[in-house]
Amino acid sequence: MEEEAEAEEQQRFSYLQRLKAAVHYTVGCLCEEVALDKEMQFSKQTIAAISEMTFRQCENFAKDLEMFARHAKRSTINTEDVKLLARRSNSLLKYITEKNEEIAQINLERKAKKKKKLEDENKNLNEPEEAGADESEN
Numbered sequence: 001m002e003e004e005a006e007a008e009e010q011q012r013f014s015y016l017q018r019l020k021a022a023v024h025y026t027v028g029c030l031c032e033e034v035a036l037d038k039e040m041q042f043s044k045q046t047i048a049a050i051s052e053m054t055f056r057q058c059e060n061f062a063k064d065l066e067m068f069a070r071h072a073k074r075s076t077i078n079t080e081d082v083k084l085l086a087r088r089s090n091s092l093l094k095y096i097t098e099k100n101e102e103i104a105q106i107n108l109e110r111k112a113k114k115k116k117k118l119e120d121e122n123k124n125l126n127e128p129e130e131a132g133a134d135e136s137e138n
Helices: 002-038 044-071 079-085 092-138
Strands: none
Touching: 002 044, 002 079, 044 079
């Protein structure tokens, strides 16, 4: 039993390290873009510090999102939780709201197309039966 817990902890640590490495890589790429655009340099220590702060902030975001959903008595985080998280940044909140509305509109269009397709298929299935009934009456 203790070995299983140890193996699980080791796996969690490995996953965390891979996640941190991915954040570090992404921050490095973004710093490189900014450096080229602004004609400046970022030291490795600066990139590492930004990466660590970003990772910790993401951990805080995850905890906050979990708490918002739990407070609403839900087990799933939804877009309202994300909007609540972004409430202090007007531009970010506006962007998230716009994207959410776009996605909702796309989903409505897909549902409408799917419903129309099903109705057309049902209509096509019923037409041969009706045609057969007309022929048998003659």
